[in-house]
Amino acid sequence: MPNYSATTSATGLLLSGGGARAAYQVGVLEAIADIRKASGAVDQPNPFPIIAGTSAGAINAAALACGADDFDGAVRRIVEVWKDIRAEQVYRADSLSMLRSGATLMTLLSLGWLIAKWRHLKPRSLLNNAPAMDLLKHIAPLERLPDLIRQGHLQALAVTASSYSSGEHITFFEGDKRLLPWVRSRRRSVRDHISYAHLLASAAIPFVFPAMPLQLDGQTEYFGDGSMRQSAPVAPPIHLGASRILVVGAGRMTEPRDELARHTASYPSLAQIAGHALSSIFLDALAVDVERVRRINLTMSLVPPEARGASALRQVDLLLISPSQRLDTIAARHVGDLPPAVRTMLGGVGVSVKASDIKGAALASYLLFESSYTRELMALGYADAQRQRDEICKFFDWTEATPSAGSVSAATAERRLDPLRPR
Numbered sequence: 001m002p003n004y005s006a007t008t009s010a011t012g013l014l015l016s017g018g019g020a021r022a023a024y025q026v027g028v029l030e031a032i033a034d035i036r037k038a039s040g041a042v043d044q045p046n047p048f049p050i051i052a053g054t055s056a057g058a059i060n061a062a063a064l065a066c067g068a069d070d071f072d073g074a075v076r077r078i079v080e081v082w083k084d085i086r087a088e089q090v091y092r093a094d095s096l097s098m099l100r101s102g103a104t105l106m107t108l109l110s111l112g113w114l115i116a117k118w119r120h121l122k123p124r125s126l127l128n129n130a131p132a133m134d135l136l137k138h139i140a141p142l143e144r145l146p147d148l149i150r151q152g153h154l155q156a157l158a159v160t161a162s163s164y165s166s167g168e169h170i171t172f173f174e175g176d177k178r179l180l181p182w183v184r185s186r187r188r189s190v191r192d193h194i195s196y197a198h199l200l201a202s203a204a205i206p207f208v209f210p211a212m213p214l215q216l217d218g219q220t221e222y223f224g225d226g227s228m229r230q231s232a233p234v235a236p237p238i239h240l241g242a243s244r245i246l247v248v249g250a251g252r253m254t255e256p257r258d259e260l261a262r263h264t265a266s267y268p269s270l271a272q273i274a275g276h277a278l279s280s281i282f283l284d285a286l287a288v289d290v291e292r293v294r295r296i297n298l299t300m301s302l303v304p305p306e307a308r309g310a311s312a313l314r315q316v317d318l319l320l321i322s323p324s325q326r327l328d329t330i331a332a333r334h335v336g337d338l339p340p341a342v343r344t345m346l347g348g349v350g351v352s353v354k355a356s357d358i359k360g361a362a363l364a365s366y367l368l369f370e371s372s373y374t375r376e377l378m379a380l381g382y383a384d385a386q387r388q389r390d391e392i393c394k395f396f397d398w399t400e401a402t403p404s405a406g407s408v409s410a411a412t413a414e415r416r417l418d419p420l421r422p423r
Helices: 019-038 056-065 073-085 095-102 102-111 114-119 134-141 142-150 196-202 235-239 256-261 270-301 327-332 341-345 360-369 371-389 389-395 410-417
Strands: 008-016 050-054 155-163 169-175 188-191 212-216 219-225 242-250 318-321
Touching: 008 056, 008 235, 019 056, 019 360, 019 371, 019 389, 050 056, 050 235, 056 073, 056 134, 056 155, 073 134, 073 371, 114 270, 114 371, 134 142, 134 196, 142 196, 142 360, 155 196, 155 212, 155 235, 188 235, 188 371, 196 212, 196 219, 212 235, 235 242, 270 360, 318 371, 327 360, 327 371, 341 360, 341 389, 371 389
Parallel strands: 008 050, 008 242, 050 155, 169 188, 242 318
Antiparallel strands: 155 169, 155 219, 212 219
């Protein structure tokens, strides 16, 4: 039986946010499972005893944690869900539901507070994500967590959300009893039993999905997406004892300037502005924090070993895997796959169904819970991870792996991305 100590080093996994973009993480996890199998490390315990997630990444994190005693099986279950997902499983996408939620909010945005006061409208969000509860129960059997922790398969699961009530950034964690909560400026941790409400709160994209009520210090507070005001995304696994962390992003860390300039010729639509705002929430903080960790590592490497003990800082081995392609571009090819009512609503703010028009596709990229899109992101994640196979093996101290006969090669994964690629 594995026995992870909360006082010794361990490997952490950090899954960032991004709505439907989280499908990319699933492809990465599938590749890691194949690389692990090819390297002969399948007899080793769960490779990620510490798992942390934010937003949709929290859902994948919880699903993986709930299968900590069978890593390969947990990855297969997550893959099966994401490869056949539909928007209707995440939010109500029929015309009547859109009229009740999306159209009401769009009316407020376009006609202002006067109509809202007259009609007493108090819409909570653009979309109603009630169907997501059934999906969560299927993908993440949370009732397994206490036993997995007690048996030593898992050291901790951490889920982060942002309180609209207090403005605090809260990381809820369930784990080894020896783990201690931490407090920093405007962010802190709370030991709790992770529930589906925590997952829905962490994944509640602002304006898009409704805030979730959670009990905190004996009071009810309303929480939204954990990527908001997240100044240190990498911090939770470090506080929970990870000495090496695999970070899986949901967007490119940098955009080439020539690509950026190509899409800035005309005045931005509301969809462009919204997509830009969401990218600022989901992508910028992670890029900055990864850079900060690497800078600390470099600084600590210059400090004499005998002096490092006097510092509160410590080196953390960090491996980052993030998309090699712009997910907005991929999303633009699949906007037409959204349910008609959702397409109509997004079209009203500037999201085009033309694959060549990506200016509003950033907004759609977070809502495209459709298998055509998620499968392409999964294939990209698989191919990107396979390209970093040597780094992954070094990170885990696995023997150099070669693709097994039963696994999908990186070349095959890339062919999935481009059906016209020669076979």
